[in-house]
Amino acid sequence: xxxxxxxxxxxxxxxxxxxxxxxxxxxxxxxxxxxxxxxxxxxxxxxxxxxxxxxxxxxxxxxxxxxxxxxxxxxxxxxxxxxxxxxxxxxxxxxxxxxxxxxxxxxxxxxxxxxxxxxxxxxxxxxxxxxxxxxxxxxxxxxxxxxxxxxxxxxxxxxxxxxxxxxxxxxxxxxxxxxxxxxxxxxxxxxxxxxxxxxxxxxxxxxxxxxxxxxxxxxxxxxxxxxxxxxxxxxxxxxxxxxxxxxxxxxxxxxxxxxxxxxxxxxxxxxxxxxxxx
Ligand SMILES: Nc1ncnc2c1ncn2[C@@H]1O[C@H](COP(=O)(O)OP(=O)(O)O)[C@@H](O)[C@H]1O
Ligand SMILES: [Mg+2]
Numbered sequence: 562x563x564x565x566x567x568x569x570x571x572x573x574x575x576x577x578x579x580x581x582x583x584x585x586x587x588x589x590x591x592x593x594x595x596x597x598x599x600x601x602x603x604x605x606x607x608x609x610x611x612x613x614x615x616x617x618x619x620x621x622x623x624x625x626x627x628x629x630x631x632x633x634x635x636x637x638x639x640x641x642x643x644x645x646x647x648x649x650x651x652x653x654x655x656x657x658x659x660x661x662x663x664x665x666x667x668x669x670x671x672x673x674x675x676x677x678x679x680x681x682x683x684x685x686x687x688x689x690x691x692x693x694x695x696x697x698x699x700x701x702x703x704x705x706x707x708x709x710x711x712x713x714x715x716x717x718x719x720x721x722x723x724x725x726x727x728x729x730x731x732x733x734x735x736x737x738x739x740x741x742x743x744x745x746x747x748x749x750x751x752x753x754x755x756x757x758x759x760x761x762x763x764x765x766x767x768x769x770x771x772x773x774x775x776x777x778x779x780x781x782x783x784x785x786x787x788x789x790x791x792x793x794x795x796x797x798x799x800x801x802x803x804x805x806x807x808x809x810x811x812x813x814x815x816x817x818x819x820x821x822x823x824x825x826x827x828x829x830x831x832x833x834x835x836x837x838x839x
Pocket of ligand 1: 577599
């Protein structure tokens, strides 16, 4: 269990986190929000790579502001940063092995077995001896995920983990993360509302350093209940519409003339929420 209380982080005049309160339990929580909402700042505070200006984090009773407790917490968490550094001349195996050494897996035999295990988890066994610079973008992203899985952490912090993955890899990623989320606390940020709908039992929408929504994906979709319409012609009443593959016009907003109601998805709820909060 992780409790975040009144967390604040300011960069110059910019409030990246603004008195944020949040509790995270076992399972997968998705952070959604526009660029600049504060998702990365929050995840960095949780990962103990950034110290907040105010407020507190309590993770399993450990306080990251205290040096000894921070070290104890780091042993229990895995972190995939938004822009993982790449070490082009390392092989996939050596890169993960290097992180494993930093994570204090000192026994070489045990460590190498663990490196092989996490590479297999992300389906990179065949690329273990390939240099990072020769891996595709999707493979690098999976490699970054592999290092976060070292040591079976209790908390997984994943910042935009599905960027660069093709649909098949995205499916494999979802299967892996939902399995991990059965016994762990997983928190991930994403721009993909489909990831949230498919994977997260809970979604937190951030905007301006605050949580403006906290609920299930179904509840987020329900924000757009009675606001999604299908019509044969383009609606005059809304700018939020597009022509669907079957030739009808799908509108988000007030009902256009002669339009039929259609059930909202997570993306509709998200767009409504941000539109109304504006
Ligand atoms: N190191 C930094 N220096 C200055 N401003 C920053 C820094 N990191 C983030 N910010 C600002 O803080 C806000 C939140 O950023 P971030 O947490 O990266 O949002 P998100 O991940 O949701 O896109 C943005 O306005 C961003 O420009
Ligand atoms: Mg970010």
